[in-house]
Amino acid sequence: MTCVWPPDIIIGIIKDRLKEEDCQTKGWLLDGFPRTRAQADAMAADNITADSFVFLDVPDELLVERVVGRRTDPDTGTIYHMTFNPPPEGEIADRVTTRSDDTEEKVKVRLEAFHENLAAIMECYSPILAHLNGNGEKALIFDLLQKFVNGGAAYGEGDFESAYAAFDKASEEAARLASNKAMVCALVGQARCQVALGHLKKALVLCNDVLELDAGNKPASDILKDIHHRAEEKILKKGSKGMKIIIAGAPASGKGTQCEVIKERYGGV
Numbered sequence: 001m002t003c004v005w006p007p008d009i010i011i012g013i014i015k016d017r018l019k020e021e022d023c024q025t026k027g028w029l030l031d032g033f034p035r036t037r038a039q040a041d042a043m044a045a046d047n048i049t050a051d052s053f054v055f056l057d058v059p060d061e062l063l064v065e066r067v068v069g070r071r072t073d074p075d076t077g078t079i080y081h082m083t084f085n086p087p088p089e090g091e092i093a094d095r096v097t098t099r100s101d102d103t104e105e106k107v108k109v110r111l112e113a114f115h116e117n118l119a120a121i122m123e124c125y126s127p128i129l130a131h132l133n134g135n136g137e138k139a140l141i142f143d144l145l146q147k148f149v150n151g152g153a154a155y156g157e158g159d160f161e162s163a164y165a166a167f168d169k170a171s172e173e174a175a176r177l178a179s180n181k182a183m184v185c186a187l188v189g190q191a192r193c194q195v196a197l198g199h200l201k202k203a204l205v206l207c208n209d210v211l212e213l214d215a216g217n218k219p220a221s222d223i224l225k226d227i228h229h230r231a232e233e234k235i236l237k238k239g240s241k242g243m244k245i246i247i248a249g250a251p252a253s254g255k256g257t258q259c260e261v262i263k264e265r266y267g268g269v
Contacts, residue, residue, distance in 0.1 A: 011042045018048055027153075027242020027268040031259045032249070037120035044124065049244065052152030053125035054145055056134030056249035056258065057181070060111055066252035067107040071096035107251060114250045125246065127192065127219045128152055130170075131181040134253045141254065142261050144173045144182060149262070151189050153243040155196070164193035184210055188219045200227050243268055 011034075018028055030050075034040040043049075058066075069082040073096050080087040080096060087093045101107070122129060130148035132141060151166030167189035174182035187210045194203035204227055210220035243266050249255045262268070 007036070007038065011039050015043065015046050015048060023242070023269045025242060027244055027266070029243075029259060029262055029268050030246045031255050033246070034121060035114075036117050037124065040121050040124040050125065050128060050152075050246045051156040051244045052130055052149050052246070053122075053128050054130045054132065054148065054245065054247045054258075055122065056132055056141070056247070056253040056255060058134040058250065058253045060108075060250070062135055063111060063250050063252045064104055064107055067102050068104050070102050070252070071098060110251050118248075121248065123218070127188065127222075129188075129219075130185050133177070133179055133182070134249055136177075138254070138257055138261075140177070142258060144170060144177065144179075145258060145262075146265065147173060148185065148189070149243060149245060149266070151193075152245070155189070155193060156244065160193045160196040164190055164197070167193065180213055184214045184217060187213075188217070188223075191220065191223050195223060195226065203227060 014030075014033060017023065034043060065083070066081065069084070071080045071082060071087060072078070073080070073087065073092055075095065087096050101110070130145065130152075132144060132148075134141060147166050147170035151163045151170060154160070154163035154166060167186050171183055171186035171190065174180075174186050187206050191203045191206035191210065194200070194206060203223060207220040207224050207227075210217050214220075245262065245268070247255050247259060247262070
């Protein structure tokens, strides 16, 4: 029998966990949480903020293919895919199993629920968003991801020059990959850093570049409003120890794979 925890209990457990000493000193990584706007708002109300919100974007038809082909070795927990990473022939291939919810019908229901909540969640984290193409080589995805993570962490520590340099590298990589969505996120990060450094004219140029690529971009519009209304004010953010990262994506988008690499590279809880 499947046990479904009430939302209030789930958010309460996670908020309490993130306040513990190891999360405060080493940083933390949330895989697929928050899942709803209410959960995101609850975290914000408790002053739990992330440095980076990474979204791995993969077309639904590819996600369905990834899910229905998954197989798990019950003895080792190793996950295989019948097309992309098939289990070795013989004993292992004979014993792998399929999860009960890894069917086309059930994954489509899960994707529908995911898409219903996605826009509202992304709106909460739009200033720190890293919108990445999750349909590519794992190493290339992580290479771009870590540039955003480095920028977000440096910004959170108040090291705006290093943050700007990281976001600048992210924009270069996004240009090389011809990823406009990632480019927009990198330019927004650069603009936030320039405002924090007091370079308001440079921030203005960056925001205009964003709006040329994405006319309705809210973070860029908000930065422009801030520049116009408080031209002499800097944005300061108190530094904190450890990286605080949220990674989001639909089922089978590759979150788990990237989480393993993030933890290996940066540590955290």
